[in-house]
Amino acid sequence: MTKCLYIETVGCQMNLLDSELVVASLRHRGYKLVDRAIKADVILFNTCSVREHAEEKIYSALGRLKYIKRQNPQKIIGVLGCMAQNHQNNVFQRAPYVDLVVGPGQLHQIPDLLDEVSKGPPQRLEVSLDRKGFAKTEIEQSFETYDPLRTPEMRSSPHQAFVRIQIGCDKFCTYCIVPKVRGPEQCRSPQAILAEARQLASEGCREITLLGQTVNSYRYQRGATTTRLSDLLLHLSDIDGIERLKFVTSHPCDMTDDLLQVVGSLRKCSHYLHIPAQSGSNDILKRMKRGYTVEQYREMLSRIRQYIPDATITSDFIVGYSGETEADFVLTKELVEECRFKNSFIFKYSERPGTKGALHHVDDVSEPVKKQRNNELLDIQNTISYEDNQLRIGRQYEVLVEGPSKNADKHNLPGSLVQLTGRTMWDHIVVFEGDRRLIGQILPVTIYEANAFTLFGEVKTEHVGPEVYQLSS
Numbered sequence: 001m002t003k004c005l006y007i008e009t010v011g012c013q014m015n016l017l018d019s020e021l022v023v024a025s026l027r028h029r030g031y032k033l034v035d036r037a038i039k040a041d042v043i044l045f046n047t048c049s050v051r052e053h054a055e056e057k058i059y060s061a062l063g064r065l066k067y068i069k070r071q072n073p074q075k076i077i078g079v080l081g082c083m084a085q086n087h088q089n090n091v092f093q094r095a096p097y098v099d100l101v102v103g104p105g106q107l108h109q110i111p112d113l114l115d116e117v118s119k120g121p122p123q124r125l126e127v128s129l130d131r132k133g134f135a136k137t138e139i140e141q142s143f144e145t146y147d148p149l150r151t152p153e154m155r156s157s158p159h160q161a162f163v164r165i166q167i168g169c170d171k172f173c174t175y176c177i178v179p180k181v182r183g184p185e186q187c188r189s190p191q192a193i194l195a196e197a198r199q200l201a202s203e204g205c206r207e208i209t210l211l212g213q214t215v216n217s218y219r220y221q222r223g224a225t226t227t228r229l230s231d232l233l234l235h236l237s238d239i240d241g242i243e244r245l246k247f248v249t250s251h252p253c254d255m256t257d258d259l260l261q262v263v264g265s266l267r268k269c270s271h272y273l274h275i276p277a278q279s280g281s282n283d284i285l286k287r288m289k290r291g292y293t294v295e296q297y298r299e300m301l302s303r304i305r306q307y308i309p310d311a312t313i314t315s316d317f318i319v320g321y322s323g324e325t326e327a328d329f330v331l332t333k334e335l336v337e338e339c340r341f342k343n344s345f346i347f348k349y350s351e352r353p354g355t356k357g358a359l360h361h362v363d364d365v366s367e368p369v370k371k372q373r374n375n376e377l378l379d380i381q382n383t384i385s386y387e388d389n390q391l392r393i394g395r396q397y398e399v400l401v402e403g404p405s406k407n408a409d410k411h412n413l414p415g416s417l418v419q420l421t422g423r424t425m426w427d428h429i430v431v432f433e434g435d436r437r438l439i440g441q442i443l444p445v446t447i448y449e450a451n452a453f454t455l456f457g458e459v460k461t462e463h464v465g466p467e468v469y470q471l472s473s
């Protein structure tokens with residue numbers, strides 16, 4: 001009998017990819033995906049540990065399943081990913097009815113683990129080794145990935161895919177739990193990455209986003225040959241069918257000239273970079289152990305402008321890190337005003353047990369102050385994003401059409417017209433009306449309206465020939 005699977009995913013792109021792979025492996029075993037936990041035989045949560053709030057939300061969701069599990073003891077509940085690695089047996093203590101706890105390095109075992117727990121107790125905990133107390137290679141081996149097991153129908157869009165090129169992180173920023181839960185930095189071989197990209201291209205994929213925690217530190221050494229991210233981009237851009245290449249997330253210290261030169265010169269490379277600054281104060285950057293000063297971050301931005309004059313850059317900021325004074329925060333605001341990021345993701349500091357920050361620095365900025373700083377910075381960024389987007393009105397962009405927009409259902413359009421969404425080469429979201437059959441195509445859209453987050457446009461069908469896109473299937 002077909003088993004039904006429900007999976008909920010929170011967190012970063014890495015988690016979205018992990019869930020895609022888990023679903024793919026379970027589809028191979030005959031599972032069918034359903035859209036509500038109540039209808040499922042197996043309920044999985046792929047979790048995030050970056051902030052406490054994300055973990056607490058999972059415990060609340062688990063709490064809501066307690067009654068369902070009591071009524072249907074044969075249902076299997078699993079906690080996967082970063083929180084599984086972070087909390088391990090504590091998950092069973094807080095939610096004793098959970099059957100499975102599986103870290104990000106053991107996800108390939110899920111089909112077998114489900115078979116085992118479906119036969120009855122005991123519960124199963126499968127996680128990687130702690131980063132202390134074991135040999136480096138042993139720790140590395142305990143964090144495994146199983147990327148090749150993907151199938152196109154698992155992706156949210158058949159025309160776009162994430163490809164993991166690196167797992168883990170060795171930077172150990174003091175606030176961050178990622179090096180603990182995702183393990184040591186390990187880079188995948190260029191051969192495996194290129195084979196996967198060719199496979200994706202043959203399945204109709206047009207855009208690939210390379211994933212890594214510090215993706216631009218990618219390096220793979222075999223004998224005398226070293227492959228860097230710039231080399232990888234050159235090889236990937238030779239693949240027919242792949243039209244766009246992106247990579248996230250970059251670290252400011254690894255933004256080398258060879259990479260910028262390649263991004264600036266390759267037709268297929270998106271001119272979009274995500275390079276978190278985290279703070280505009282040197283004192284705070286030092287406490288965070290980010291490894292650069294504000295002056296070095298600025299210098300990096302000016303090198304980017306040299307190689308890629310039209311680059312759009314997004315950043316992350318943490319407000320209210322331990323010891324952050326009003327003067328430190330003013331410096332952060334000044335940096336945001338000066339850099340004119342396309343967008344900034346702003347987070348209130350959340351102390352994470354097990355990090356250097358939790359051990360050595362007191363979480364001494366009050367919640368109301370964190371909130372106030374968060375809102376202030378967001379206001380500054382939103383004004384910049386709005387002004388920047390206004391300048392795009394009247395311009396025409398090549399847009400890769402991703403699918404119906406979030407509000408497509410609310411717009412009752414005639415015939416097969418639908419409100420669509422897509423992205424420019426600079427990662428702007430563009431919403432416009434068009435035929436569903438345009439999904440997956442790259443076509444010119446002229447912008448007539450904009451807010452801080454979205455550009456609204458119109459497809460100029462009369463100006464393009466059938467070689468650019470075809471309206472008929």
Ligand code: 5AD
Binds near residue numbers: 176
């Ligand atoms: N508290 C708040 N934000 C955090 N981030 C990472 N760790 C924490 C934390 N403990 C933010 C950083 C990072 C983004 C993914 O999440 O800005 O770039």
Ligand code: SF4
Binds near residue numbers: 170171173
């Ligand atoms: Fe976390 Fe710093 Fe690594 Fe990014 S670079 S994943 S913030 S430790």
